[in-house]
């Protein structure tokens with residue numbers, strides 16, 4: 260029996276779609292969204308119709324018959340902390356994706372779009388897989404320095420796991436027998452300590468922790484942020500945007516496109532662009548060092564992935580700083596589309612599916 264699966268990956272700056280016939284990718288498209296295009300939408304969930312129409316138009320243009328789909332797998336979503344795995348859409352999951360229990364992120368649209376689209380396809384199923392809220396952190400990693408706060412597991416779980424499995428396959432070992440430090444360098448930056456198949460610690464890529472990224476501030480001096488909050492000059496929304504969306508390279512260089520920053524630094528000898536690239540590499544390397552201590556120095560490999568892993572200058576800079584810990588392997592971009600489809604395929608072929616409660 261053969262299956263048709265659609266992968267949906269809504270990101271902060273793009274919507275990626277891919278069609279699979281069993282293991283084979285037959286169509287893939289990356290729709291970039293300019294920031295002005297998304298500006299009119301107050302909340303992420305307000306983008307639902309806009310993204311749905313783009314997807315349906317793209318599939319229509321490609322001449323694909325939606326009725327032949329067996330499953331749609333979306334990248335999810337800011338729901339409650341969950342175990343790694345595939346979850347079938349249900350009323351609870353729908354509700355929590357809409358509410359954004361742990362905050363707002365474009366990936367929450369993945370499950371909602373999958374659910375809405377299968378509604379018109381008899382027999383088709385809607386899933387999310389390894390959402391950004393996968394939580395395998397140890398108790399000690401959760402404790403923050405104040406009783407009102409705890410550290411959260413919000414990261415690129417899907418790509419962390421997919422790239423780790425790809426690496427494990429390349430060295431002919433089960434992922435569950437390896438200790439890895441994985442750094443996803445993208446819109447957000449997350450660096451995780453993978454111990455025998457579980458991400459036991461990771462910086463929170465949404466709420467302002469760890470290294471800065473192309474559009475996020477990472478950790479900031481808390482007292483100075485508190486002063487800004489009470490200065491009367493900024494709204495809560497302004498402050499949230501400083502941390503997530505308009506922070507990081509966006510704030511330092513006025514763009515979140517690392518290709519532009521790289522061009523400025525390398526071709527135009529812009530000292531500020533070079534300093535920002537150096538600082539990004541420095542901070543990512545520091546976080547990798549921290550995660551190596553979580554694994555007590557027993558690290559089989561360090562994996563660099565995400566869009567910024569295409570940037571040779573940053574990769575070389577990080578590698579120079581951390582290669583004393585373990586060999587560094589680079590997986591530029593992501594393996595999320597295939598991971599979504601293969602997770603869905605496994606369920607269609609009889610693997611267990613998890614129920615979100």
Ligand SMILES: Nc1ncnc2c1ncn2[C@@H]1O[C@H](COP(=O)(O)OP(=O)(O)O)[C@@H](O)[C@H]1O
Nearest residue numbers: 270445446473515516517518565566567569570
């Ligand atoms: N070839 C490249 N060289 C340098 N940076 C790149 C390249 N391609 C993408 N990027 C940067 O990667 C970042 C986006 O990474 P990506 O992994 O696609 O994002 P996300 O984590 O949101 O999926 C952006 O800052 C983009 O400019």
Ligand SMILES: CCCC(=O)OP(=O)(O)O
Nearest residue numbers: 391413414445446447464
């Ligand atoms: C940390 C959650 C995932 C995330 O940051 O994704 P993007 O880099 O795609 O925004």
